[in-house]
Amino acid sequence: MTGTGLVAVKNKGRHVGGEASRFGAVGAVGWVVDTAVFNLCLNVFDLQTVRSGVISNAVAIGVNYLGNRYWTYRHHDKSHYVREAILFVLFSGVGMIIQNGVLALSHYGLGYTSTLADNLAKNLVGLGLAGGFRFWSYRTWVFRKQSRDVAVPSTTCEPPTSVASPALTDVPGSETR
Secondary structure, X not given: OOHHHHHHHHHHHHHHHHHHHHHHHHHHHHHHHXXXXXXXXXXXXXXXXHHHHHHHHHHXXXXXXXXXXXXXXXXXXXXXXXXXXXXXXXXXXXXXXXXXXXXXXXXXXXXXXXXXXXXXXXXXXXXXXXXXXXXXXXXXXXXXXXXXXXXXXXXXXXXXXXXXXXXXXXXOOOOOO
């Protein structure tokens, strides 16, 4: 690998690492909100286990959207808010299914019904699986970088280099390669 290629790899790694760190910090705040609301619904309001999980996930999704949009991915394309919000909700919903699927499997399928078991299933195993999926989907589909291949109008009067002008091809020594 050339020196330039190595620098590019290091820069990419540093960028993704910083992005992952910010995503993790936002996720940590979302986790606190999710866990607090989950235990409130489960223990104070005496709601069913998975229903409590869905409610707490929905609240945390709102918190996470704000943190990711305005901090983690603040430099990314902001011209398509509606598209972004729809995709965020869609992929967050898939993450919610993953996270609460693990909770349902543990609670109803395996019979681990204590509050500790529910919290471990939802907020450790389920969140780990769903978090990886969310990071990939948000950075790939939701908070996309601004396209760099947008044509920028030229300020000169020269013809574009990709289009061969018939007048130039007739001049000896000006063959296009």
